[in-house]
Amino acid sequence: MKIPQSVSLVGTLTLAGLLSGLVIVGVHRWTEPIIRENKARALQESVFEVLPGSEAVEAWVWSGEELDPAAGDGGAGGSEGDAIYAGFGAGGEFVGWAIPAAGAGYQDTIRLLYGYDPQRRQVVGMRVLESRETPGLGDRIIKDLSFVSEFEALAIEPRVVLVKEGGDAPNEVDAITGATISSQAVVDVINSGNEVWLQRLPETTPAAPSQPPTEVSP
Amino acid sequence: MSAKTPESAYAELVKGLWEENPVFIQVLGMCPALAVTNTAVNGLAMGGATLFVMVMSSLMISSLRKVIPRQVRISTYIVVIATFVTVADMLLEAFTPLIHKELGAFISLIVVNCLILGRQEAFASKNTPRMAVADGLGMGIGFTFALVLLGGAREVLGKGALFGVSLFGDAFEPWIIMILPPGGFLMLGFLLLLFASVKEAKENLNGSPAADTSDERAA
Amino acid sequence: MEDNLQLLWIFVGALLVNNFTLSYFLGLCPFFGVSGRLDTAFRLGLANIFVMVITSLCASFLNAFVLPHAPYLRLISFIVVIASTVQFVEMVVRKLSPVLFRALGIFLPLITTNCAILALALFQTSRGYGVLEGIVFALGAGGGLTLALVLMAGLREEAELSNIPGIIRGTAMNLIIAGILSLAFMGFAGLFSAS
Numbered sequence: 001m002k003i004p005q006s007v008s009l010v011g012t013l014t015l016a017g018l019l020s021g022l023v024i025v026g027v028h029r030w031t032e033p034i035i036r037e038n039k040a041r042a043l044q045e046s047v048f049e050v051l052p053g054s055e056a057v058e059a060w061v062w063s064g065e066e067l068d069p070a071a072g073d074g075g076a077g078g079s080e081g082d083a084i085y086a087g088f089g090a091g092g093e094f095v096g097w098a099i100p101a102a103g104a105g106y107q108d109t110i111r112l113l114y115g116y117d118p119q120r121r122q123v124v125g126m127r128v129l130e131s132r133e134t135p136g137l138g139d140r141i142i143k144d145l146s147f148v149s150e151f152e153a154l155a156i157e158p159r160v161v162l163v164k165e166g167g168d169a170p171n172e173v174d175a176i177t178g179a180t181i182s183s184q185a186v187v188d189v190i191n192s193g194n195e196v197w198l199q200r201l202p203e204t205t206p207a208a209p210s211q212p213p214t215e216v217s218p
Numbered sequence: 219m220s221a222k223t224p225e226s227a228y229a230e231l232v233k234g235l236w237e238e239n240p241v242f243i244q245v246l247g248m249c250p251a252l253a254v255t256n257t258a259v260n261g262l263a264m265g266g267a268t269l270f271v272m273v274m275s276s277l278m279i280s281s282l283r284k285v286i287p288r289q290v291r292i293s294t295y296i297v298v299i300a301t302f303v304t305v306a307d308m309l310l311e312a313f314t315p316l317i318h319k320e321l322g323a324f325i326s327l328i329v330v331n332c333l334i335l336g337r338q339e340a341f342a343s344k345n346t347p348r349m350a351v352a353d354g355l356g357m358g359i360g361f362t363f364a365l366v367l368l369g370g371a372r373e374v375l376g377k378g379a380l381f382g383v384s385l386f387g388d389a390f391e392p393w394i395i396m397i398l399p400p401g402g403f404l405m406l407g408f409l410l411l412l413f414a415s416v417k418e419a420k421e422n423l424n425g426s427p428a429a430d431t432s433d434e435r436a437a
Numbered sequence: 438m439e440d441n442l443q444l445l446w447i448f449v450g451a452l453l454v455n456n457f458t459l460s461y462f463l464g465l466c467p468f469f470g471v472s473g474r475l476d477t478a479f480r481l482g483l484a485n486i487f488v489m490v491i492t493s494l495c496a497s498f499l500n501a502f503v504l505p506h507a508p509y510l511r512l513i514s515f516i517v518v519i520a521s522t523v524q525f526v527e528m529v530v531r532k533l534s535p536v537l538f539r540a541l542g543i544f545l546p547l548i549t550t551n552c553a554i555l556a557l558a559l560f561q562t563s564r565g566y567g568v569l570e571g572i573v574f575a576l577g578a579g580g581g582l583t584l585a586l587v588l589m590a591g592l593r594e595e596a597e598l599s600n601i602p603g604i605i606r607g608t609a610m611n612l613i614i615a616g617i618l619s620l621a622f623m624g625f626a627g628l629f630s631a632s
Contacts, residue, residue, distance in 0.1 A: 009290050016294050020301035020513065027305045028509045031312035038315045104446055107626050108455055109564075132455075134626070135376075136394050181627055245608050248469065249552045253462035293520065300513045308509070323559040326512050330550045332466055399460050400619040407612030414604055 047085050047098040050115035050125030052152075054087030054095040058209050067200050069209060084197060087115070092208035096124055097201065101193030105185040108132035110141070114151065114190055118201055122170075123160070123190060126151035131182075138182035147176050147183065156194055162187045227352035234356025240333045241364035241406075242413050247333035251365055252402035254324050258381050261369025263317045265362025267310065268328050271302045272354040272361075275334060276342040280350035283343045295338045296329070303329040333361065372396045372405050444573050447566070451577030454628055457553050458585035459619040464553030467544055468589060469611050477540055478590035481548075482583025484526060484541070486576065488548055489557050491522045493575035496558040497568045515558045523549045553582055588618060 047057045059070040062082045070083065085098040096117040102109055110133070115125040128142045141147060154160060155170035162184050163172050175183040240246045250268070255261040275298050279286070286294050307325045310318040318325070328334070337357055342350040370380055376396030378386040395401045457463045467481055495518040504511055527545050531538045538545070548554065557578050561571045592614050601610060 005287075009287050012285070012287055013290055013293060013297070016297045020297050021510070023301050024304050024509050024513075027308050031308040034312040035308070035315075038312070042315065104450075108450070134394075135397060136392070245469070248465040249462050252465070296516055296520070297513065300516055304509055304512050307512075323556055323563065326559055327463075327552045327556060329512060329516060330552045330555050332550050335550060395620070398623070399462065400616045400623065402462065403612050403616030403619055407609045407616060410609040410612065411605060414609065418604060 043085070046113045046127050046129065047087050047115075050098050050113050050127050051087035051096045052115075052125060053089050055090050056088040056092075056208070057098075058086045058088070058206075059083050060086055060097075060206075062200055067202055069206075086206050088208045094205045094208070097197075099193050099197050100129075101189045101196075103185060103189035103192060105131055106133055106138050106179075106181045110182070110185050110189060112186065112189060114193065116156075116194075116197075119205075121156060123151050123154040123156060126186070126190070128186070133179070133182045137179045140176045140179050141182050141186050144176055147174070150174060151190075156190075156198075159191050159194070160187050227348055230349055230352040231356035231359075234353065234358070234360040235363065236360070238357075239360040239364060240357055241361060241368075242410060244333075246336060247331045247361060249327060250324050250331060251361075251368060252399075252406060254321050255365055255369035255372055255402060256376070256397040257373045257379075258366055258370040259317070260320050261365035261367075262362065263310075263314070264321055264324065264328075265358070265365040267306045267321075267325055268331065268334070268361055269355070269358030270306050271299060271328055272334055272337065272358040273351055274302045275299045275338060276350040276354035277347055279338050280342045280345060280347040286343070291343065292335075292339070295335060295343075299334055299338070300329045333357065368402075368406055368409065371409070372401055375405075376401060444570065447570055448573045448577040449628060451574055452581045452584065453622065453625040456581040456585060456622050456625075457556070457578045458582055459615070459622045461556070463556045464551050464582050464585075466547065467551060468586060468615070469608065470544065470547075475587065475590045475594060478586040479583065480537060481541060481544055482579070482586045484530070484545065485548060485551065485553070485582055486579030488519070488522050488526055489554055489575040489579040490572060492519055492554055492558055493561060493571040494568070495522070496561055497566075497571045500562055511562065515555060519554050519558070520549050553578065585618070589615065592618070 044057050048054050060067050060083065061070045062084075067084075069086075084100070087095040087098055089095050096115050098113055098115050100111070100113050102111040104110075108131070110128060111130040112126060112128045114123055114127070116122070117124050126148060131139065131142065133139045133141065150173045153170070154173065157171060159171070161167075161169075161172050162175050162180075164180075165174050165177075167174050173183070173187055234240070238244060241248075241251050247268070250264050254264045275295070278298050279295060303326060306328070307318075310321070310325060337353060341353050345353070373396075374380055374385065375393045376398075378384060378390035378392050393401075396405060451457060455461060458465065458468055464485070467485075492515075496515060499511075499514055499518070504514070523546060526548070527538075530541070530545065557575055561574055566574055589611070593611065596610065596614070605613075
């Protein structure tokens with residue numbers, strides 16, 4: 001009896017699919033708020049780190065023509081290509097923009113977040129979010145604190161430049177010995193991030209968001 | 219595949235730990251075994267997630283074994299396994315975000331771990347839920363044990379630490395290759411070699427013929 | 438980076454620098470299982486490339502239109518796509534070349550459980566590749582897989598004829614060979630240095 005058999009086959013798979021769907025949707029609804037909160041917190045931690053003095057974050061999204069605050073996302077929305085983050089200090093004053101950027105490193109892509117202060121036209125902080133550089137060498141872009149601190153008051157004009165050592169000009173960064181390529185990659189990523197975003201920044205200083213800014217105790 | 223009928227749930231559980239250890243004897247589930255064992259903690263987390271998926275899938279499939287038609291059994295198994303993997307992924311992301319980030323895509327890859335599918339096909343679909351869960355537990359724990367051993371060995375040599383606790387202090391020059399991909403291959407190869415020599419030495423001592431474990435290699 | 442350079446980086450990256458098998462530990466089941474013979478290994482590699490390209494296309498489609506509404510169904514839908522593609526490839530190979538079909542044996546349906554294919558779809562999603570980037574990535578990853586398979590098969594054929602102690606033969610030896618291959622491939626790092 002062919003027909004009943006096919007029915008039972010399809011029926012079983014459909015039933016399995018439905019049950020599976022139920023289970024997944026159920027767990028998803030339970031865990032989604034927790035996951036979202038984790039992501040928001042992680043993002044805020046990174047932003048606070050690259051924009052020293054900031055205590056609140058607001059996501060701004062590039063629509064293709066202009067940059068506007070993201071609608072009610074609490075600072076966790078937006079995909080990497082089109083969102084940056086405005087940081088505000090304790091008194092609601094604007095601190096700077098945290099810009100995510102990525103590019104090719106030595107081994108694989110490096111993803112980082114850097115803070116930019118438009119008034120002083122300087123990079124004020126940098127944090128590598130993801131990298132697969134060689135442990136002990138390339139990964140010093142994360143671990144070597146003196147390298148990271150090079151990005152705390154870095155002029156961006158005409159562009160950030162990597163030098164082997166003894167870089168004194170405000171727009172120069174000293175490379176990590178033995179990890180020149182990884183260091184260069186970080187500099188390149190910031191330069192290309194600037195190329196894309198500096199022209200998109202609004203002329204006026206953003207005001208603190210009208211609803212209470214999302215605050216998480218550090 | 220062992221042809222003997224299951225003697226007891228306990229026996230089923232124990233066999234997965236050593237005699238039919240998924241990684242060292244059956245050589246299954248290699249992808250996660252090598253990819254996420256750069257530290258002991260990661261090995262433990264991956265093993266735990268796999269254990270969860272194994273046990274839940276075995277339980278479900280064994281309970282439904284009389285109902286699932288033969289022709290679509292593999293597809294059904296995969297749907298069940300994928301469901302629990304998705305659940306495990308969500309739970310990890312919610313409650314241990316750091317570990318979730320370390321393991322990354324490999325959590326989702328548990329669904330194509332030949333170990334789990336193999337056990338459903340070879341065992342869970344033919345035995346009672348109690349036996350199936352015991353088997354799942356045993357294999358899962360054996361798998362976790364192998365991963366922690368591998369991860370621990372690589373972490374100690376490659377970072378001078380175990381479970382994040384530094385063992386040797388600053389003077390230790392880490393053997394970095396151990397936490398990189400070649401280290402995974404090499405370390406597992408050495409461990410297999412170690413276990414094979416131990417086994418051979420034991421047999422020489424006992425004077426008994428070498429136990430033929432080659433037929434334990436499940437598909 | 439300009440677009441063409443970016444595509445080249447994706448291709449070469451997946452093929453050599455971050456080889457799917459030797460660097461990401463994917464596709465190990467066929468790598469250790471079938472790589473005993475050079476010609477079988479090569480043909481299996483080609484079958485994998487084909488499945489990967491189709492999977493990449495379907496994944497792009499799913500990611501663009503279907504999954505934004507239900508992201509938690511990603512895993513299941515990818516698996517279904519892969520299983521169907523492999524089924525399709527099986528039918529085509531059986532019709533066009535029964536000899537090849539017999540030679541590949543069980544390894545053809547096992548492409549479904551090849552973690553490399555699922556990983557391709559997952560990486561493509563998490564890196565946000567578009568359709569063209571996805572295809573280039575699939576070609577590079579599949580090519581890398583084939584490269585690793587072929588190298589391993591060649592080395593194993595040599596090893597068969599060499600004087601290696603019995604206890605090492607088998608999986609332990611294959612793992613050590615793989616480790617050395619992986620070490621060699623590490624030399625490709627920095628191939629595409631930021632200039």
